[in-house]
Amino acid sequence: MTMEFNDKQTIYLQIVDYMEEHILEGAWKGDEKIPSVRDLAVELQVNPNTVMRAYEQLQQRGIVQNRRGVGHFIAPGAADLIRKKRRETFIGQELPRLFRQMSLMNIRPEEVMTGYHQFTDAKNKTKNIETDEKK
């Protein structure tokens, strides 16, 4: 696991986001053990406390479970939970803001949707390349 940190957002929240997307992409499944606080701290070149904060966040959101002295685990159903939550804020908050922006900037939805198809096409190609490389 490698990450490049961004200055705009706080590090531990970046870790949270990163892990959530990791789960969404199916890289970690329910009941799977995730790296220990210390290990991940070394891996990300970050202080253990910072990783700890990220794990606390994930636990509060019900995405991760901890067993003292054992480790942290992905909660069963974590991916659905994340997807549901994100869907809600996406529909309830991001989209309205987006639409507001679009109408203020006179951008037509058709333009955007064209962009989406280009995006997904590009993504699929990248995926194939990655898969090829792993071979």
Add this chain to the structure above:
Amino acid sequence: MTMEFNDKQTIYLQIVDYMEEHILEGAWKGDEKIPSVRDLAVELQVNPNTVMRAYEQLQQRGIVQNRRGVGHFIAPGAADLIRKKRRETFIGQELPRLFRQMSLMNIRPEEVMTGYHQFTDAKNKTKNIETDEKK
């Protein structure tokens, strides 16, 4: 001018955004005088330093001009400037993130499109109501 502040972003940037949108909506035109730092601070129940920062930010972006001893004014062409800038970050940054989210959450572009039309319809209705009330 009334605003509700959000904890996630810094207050002065929220003011900047709010004013930009005000301009985009045509509420303030070029060369128009905007409230003095003190007045706006009182109105928004905010520290004058905070308003000052917002005005500085707007000045740096070329949206507001400062005339010593007179006040702050909307720069001519401000709306176009904002629109251009926002278009860029919209296309370069917001859309890619949006698309990523959509593909992670299995949201189809059609759903979004439908949402947009509902949004614009609702907005037009609200606008009419608002306009009526002002009469």
Add this chain to the structure above:
Amino acid sequence: MTMEFNDKQTIYLQIVDYMEEHILEGAWKGDEKIPSVRDLAVELQVNPNTVMRAYEQLQQRGIVQNRRGVGHFIAPGAADLIRKKRRETFIGQELPRLFRQMSLMNIRPEEVMTGYHQFTDAKNKTKNIETDEKK
């Protein structure tokens, strides 16, 4: 504000409890400013981070609100919130456990209730003494 810390529970949770009870007793009312993280840290002879954690907890519970650069404030209705939550856990969890204990130890409820009246009497006396001393 002075506190003596107990080794059985973690310090920041002790601070949380202490403050909740402070609020329940009416010492802090809604919208009142509470000490800054640093000040309280000095007062309690504790690291600022520890106070910070306590304040975070209180914020998550909706008991405290923060304004960046300004300070922390008691949320309006905080006392009711605390009382409601505690009532719930009291009735739902503490009492059942208590009753279980009592029946396992063959303690009759009448014994306990006698104890309660002695307790409240003693408390009122203490209160009077304290009030007298302040005179």
Add this chain to the structure above:
Amino acid sequence: MTMEFNDKQTIYLQIVDYMEEHILEGAWKGDEKIPSVRDLAVELQVNPNTVMRAYEQLQQRGIVQNRRGVGHFIAPGAADLIRKKRRETFIGQELPRLFRQMSLMNIRPEEVMTGYHQFTDAKNKTKNIETDEKK
């Protein structure tokens, strides 16, 4: 023997409590052999060290006796010992805290009394059901 563990308290102490209550309820009598460390560890899906700690704790309290190469046994008079100890901490510590809570939350002792009778009634019913099932 099945247990659901709680995060708030340490696992081995939860086992201690659970076993004490088992004894109080008369399920284990004096000189009765209790499960081996390994067996119980398997049964509770817990590290053997954890069970070992629990047994050590019970031994220190004089509730369990260890016979080398034979196993662990309930000490004669264990139930009385537990009952006596619990009575002390109940009266000396739990009750005062309870009363404090009650007065802070404006809960009247009568409410609690009513709750107790409901509790014992419900419990007796459950007991009958359980006894019936075992037949």
Add this chain to the structure above:
DNA sequence: GTGGTCTAGACCACA
């Protein structure tokens, strides 16, 4: 001044 985040590092109880 005030909140907020982070590092470096220690120490503890537990598994």
Add this chain to the structure above:
DNA sequence: GTGGTCTAGACCACA
């Protein structure tokens, strides 16, 4: 090994 809490102290953006 693993989580969890804490200290000492720094640094930043903001009010």
